[in-house]
Amino acid sequence: MIRYLLAAIVLMAALPARAEIEIKEIASPQGTKAWLVEEHSIPFVALNVWFRGGASLDLPGKRGATNLMVGLLEEGTGDMDAQDFAREAEELAAEFEYEAYDDVVAISARFLTENRDQAVDLLRKSVVEPRFDKISVDRVREQVLSIIRSDAKDPDKIASQTFDALAFAGHPYATSLNGNEESVAALTRDDIVKAHQNALALDNVYVSAVGDITAEELGDLIDRLLAGLPENSAPLPGDATYQLAGGETLVDFATPQSVAIFGHEGIKRDDPDFFAAYILNHILGGSGFESRLMNEVREKRGLTYGISSFLIAKDFGQLYLGSVASANDRINQATDVIRAEWTRMAEEGPTAEELERAKTYLTGAYPLRFDGNGPIANILVGMQMDDLPIDYVVTRNDKVNAVTLEDIRRVAKRILRPEDLHFVIVGQPEG
């Protein structure tokens, strides 16, 4: 029994590439919504089951609980221990991934048509009925502690964790979702069980599927998969207040190349200026070789191998960040150039030609993302979590094209704040 909520058939017709995908929104007999693209040419399905909240749902003093819980989902369920579970997945050649992020617990799977039901039953056991037995908790805890200790000696990780700590003190975003050595060492089985109840429920789940499956089959699959999860997840945290002023924080670390994370507060995903900000960032420091920062810092001066900037719009806080790495005797030169470019862009905005080029790239590149069942399933679940309409894929390029030079110059002044730029530098800068 499948109810079509929207018989939304979305034909993406964006030049130059005309990608045509048909996205259906369905509801399972029990009422869970999902987005589906049927693609029957290869006999497998890519499925995403994501839960909003993620590591931000860690309770006070229990940092790392959600992450450890997620790491334990495949470590035993019912009468199966970790090895039994892996053995059964291997027999089915089904692939399951369980990942905790700041705002989401992401469960992704791909399985063959020929044993789909068995694969889904197995996946359900891990998601709904994990065992969390002590021996597994202790083993996975050791793995997490090993990661925490490694991060403490990794200049990239030190830089981003330092920035987060300064930017969002007091909020879960301020600390690594892995937790720290003390918090993880202190986690009990009860904490893990609680984290499971808090993070995985029917009221915070988002589902997408792409591949060899019909709407009706997907509806049944979802109900079987989620049967037994609690109705309600834990309340979400409040907004994270950005607390960092302009300046520089130096973390002394003996390594030949300094690593810097820089930036200030960002912009919300649902802000009316988001598209203008997105294009602006592409021009300033977006991916590829064409950005101003890449040109000025790498191409013209050879000060780095890679530099980029990015808008981070989390559910409860936003950052506008960049990263760069330069030898200790050149990092100060690099940061000078970055400050100058940040200021120039804030004051003058991009040129008309830059805006046109960015639009051509962004609109042309968009359909290229829809290139496989896995990638499409990721896009579909992301759209749902961002609360975008199902026809967003058709209107998205129009929104990009609608941004005018006037808009983008206004937004440049609004969101680029050179006086607020804060650099966290890890290394031993000279001069």
Next chain:
Amino acid sequence: MRRLLVLVGIAMATALPLKAQEAVTDFVLGNGMQVVVVEDHRAPVVTHMVWYKAGSADEDPGVSGVAHFLEHLLFKGTDKLEPGEFSRVVSENGGRDNAFTSYDYTAYYQRVAADRLELMMQMESDRMVNLRLSEGDILTERDVIIEERNQRTENSAGALFREQRNAAQYLNHRYGVPIIGWRHEMETLDLQDALAYYEEFYAPNNAILIVAGDVDPENVKALAETYYGVIPPNPDLKERARPQEPPQTSARRMQFFDARVAQEYVTRSYLAPERDAGDQKEAAALTILAQVLGSGPNSVLAQKLQFGTQQAVYVSAFYSGVSLDDTTFNLVIVPSQGVTLEEAEAALDGAVAEFMQEGVDAEHLERIKMQLRAQQIYARDSSDSVGNRYGRALTSGLTIADIQAWPDLLQAVTEEDILAAADRVFEIDNSVTGWLMRPVTEAAEEGVSQ
């Protein structure tokens, strides 16, 4: 008893006749350039790649890093293209482009809308032979690759350790020299070095064109003849005969100390045969051996050392048979807290010795083969990865027939094949053992090495 299990295995294999059905077409242009077309019509997208049968292991002594340096310089312009214009045009067409260098190949790719294929061919064929470089380009870009080395290698204890291990593994072969180059040689690379490499290796008869995506092979052929087919071959192209390793007759050991090490570990590598054209059986057995020993929670090493004695936080075995010359079979053990590197190494050796006595669990072997068959289905979700697989293999001395025979060769591997291959490869005189460590004083202060 074992016979019965084998029969069960065969029954399962027959019940699941998963076939790859890769839509691959290949042909050779008049000037010797090989072309492979992978069709995938699900989205109107194409990946256009040119692979050169030349990598860092083809460099002359003294100019390490020049293959990779030249890869950067290929974005600097030709008679028809301004510096940076190549990437700008790709980007203006909504595409993305990049390049990568390895020991045995250098490859350039663009991912664009399928109707832009001709433009990509026009530009890529142009820079195959018409590169124009200035001294200024050279100096700035040399700074960039040195920063790249800083980022990838100098800033990572693990990467520096790997570099030293490779150097210890290969006494004579260029696989012992890092792809990015030794720093002191990179600092003196100049225009002449780059051009010498370019003129020797960049030619259609030393290149493979791979087009993967929403294309028609006939159309690709016509375009390839128009743009690549007109470039004359390099008549002086030499056979790829690089200095080979002498027989190794003594186990090599090293300890690498770095204050940035958070997690100490032990690696062991053995010189091992690679996949050779028409002769891939040993490599197939080693590929399955690596899976049996060290891939996933049910692998032999994980069972014994992670779940059993709990002496390891992590263990792994890996082998890549795609290589023009001798490759390595690798083992890694990351000890649990309180377990010394010496104990970890002994535990690893002990587990491998036990495995040689106990043999291969038939059901485990069958599960591995089932996964390999499924991988062929999953792989079809990405025509890019199919194209990459062909590119790597064809630049490593294999033929189309070898690539297509490989899945069946893996399925045909028996327990006897695996144990015989293990017996040949696990020769301690053929090995390098590395310990990645914190400096002694620091480790002692923290009381880690008891």
